[in-house]
Amino acid sequence: MIEVRDLRREFTLTTRTGRFRRERRTVRAVDAVSFDVAAGEAVGYVGPNGAGKSTTIKVLTGILVPTCGHVRVSGVDPSRSRRELARRIGVVFGRRSQLWWDLPLRDSFDLLRAIYRVPAAAHAERLRECAELLDLGPFLGTPVRRLSLGRRMRGEVTAALLHAPELLVLDEPTIGLDLESKERLREFLAELNTRRGTTLLLTTHDLDDIERLCPRLVVIDRGTVLADGPLDGLRAEVTPERVLVVDLEEPAADLSGLPGVTSARSELNGMRHHLVFRRAETTAAALIAAVATRAAVHDISVGEPEIDDVVRRLYARR
Numbered sequence: 001m002i003e004v005r006d007l008r009r010e011f012t013l014t015t016r017t018g019r020f021r022r023e024r025r026t027v028r029a030v031d032a033v034s035f036d037v038a039a040g041e042a043v044g045y046v047g048p049n050g051a052g053k054s055t056t057i058k059v060l061t062g063i064l065v066p067t068c069g070h071v072r073v074s075g076v077d078p079s080r081s082r083r084e085l086a087r088r089i090g091v092v093f094g095r096r097s098q099l100w101w102d103l104p105l106r107d108s109f110d111l112l113r114a115i116y117r118v119p120a121a122a123h124a125e126r127l128r129e130c131a132e133l134l135d136l137g138p139f140l141g142t143p144v145r146r147l148s149l150g151r152r153m154r155g156e157v158t159a160a161l162l163h164a165p166e167l168l169v170l171d172e173p174t175i176g177l178d179l180e181s182k183e184r185l186r187e188f189l190a191e192l193n194t195r196r197g198t199t200l201l202l203t204t205h206d207l208d209d210i211e212r213l214c215p216r217l218v219v220i221d222r223g224t225v226l227a228d229g230p231l232d233g234l235r236a237e238v239t240p241e242r243v244l245v246v247d248l249e250e251p252a253a254d255l256s257g258l259p260g261v262t263s264a265r266s267e268l269n270g271m272r273h274h275l276v277f278r279r280a281e282t283t284a285a286a287l288i289a290a291v292a293t294r295a296a297v298h299d300i301s302v303g304e305p306e307i308d309d310v311v312r313r314l315y316a317r318r
């Protein structure tokens with residue numbers, strides 16, 4: 001669905017250095033970026049501010065022409081076949097609107113139908129479905145400028161989906177939304193991906209979006225790809241240890257020396273034990289079984305590093 005090979009995009013900046021002197025400087029926003037996204041995947045494209053996320057998205061959606069490299073989205077070269085691409089993909093920019101500010105939502109949707117030449121019956125059916133799932137029905141007659149941000153974003157997503165695209169590209173779709181609106185949007189997008197098979201590529205600073213929506217992460221920093229893989233795989237790569245917390249029925253003085261355990265400590269007078277173990281050497285299940293031979297276990301939990309921690313560690317590798 002998406003094919004990116006050795007993508008580079010540069011910007012030339014001109015700064016005044018004297019009354020008649022100007023200096024030209026080249027900024028490489030994206031450099032040697034390569035990744036693929038298969039049909040049906042949901043991929044999070046993350047990185048710190050200025051990493052090159054939006055530049056990549058703009059190249060993928062045909063807004064920017066690459067300086068060099070090979071890019072194919074939905075079978076077409078985005079910068080050469082922008083119109084064709086627009087018929088195949090949907091795009092949502094969280095910080096920009098594709099709706100007509102003074103028109104009621106419904107009129108914006110009608111205009112988009114005319115632009116994309118969607119048959120009336122198919123349009124009506126998709127609008128009914130999106131309006132129902134995103135609870136937009138009561139607001140279809142409201143001018144866009146009077147909608148809350150959460151409702152407007154739901155309108156933006158509906159607008160991007162009315163022509164039934166096979167790929168939806170979202171740049172910061174949950175930025176500025178309250179928790180409830182974020183959750184509602186995530187739920188809708190997750191369903192769109194799993195039920196409809198719509199491919200998703202999204203950039204976000206909100207790692208809960210990734211946790212909820214994207215089994216795979218592409219991490220970019222300073223224009224190059226730092227890591228690409230399943231979230232769980234990246235977790236294991238950057239944090240080779242996990243923690244098993246065991247609550248016992250009776251206090252036990254010491255649970256150290258179990259195979260694969262690198263450190264152990266206890267609290268609550270020996271009722272709770274924290275066992276740090278290396279995932280490469282043992283599994284949580286094997287460790288629980290080993291603990292059970294020494295003491296009666298009341299409850300257990302296995303700590304995974306938070307996704308924020310995983311991404312921070314990936315950035316810190318530089």
Ligand SMILES: Nc1ncnc2c1ncn2[C@@H]1O[C@H](COP(=O)(O)OP(=O)(O)OP(=O)(O)O)[C@@H](O)[C@H]1O
Nearest residue numbers: 011027028029047048049050051052053054055056
């Ligand atoms: N039009 C432009 N002219 C000059 N430099 C630009 C332009 N657009 C982006 N850049 C530079 O390219 C780099 C990457 O920017 P980009 O907006 O792609 O990053 P980002 O990862 O989307 O950041 P953020 O999360 O802050 O939106 C930055 O150094 C930025 O200043």
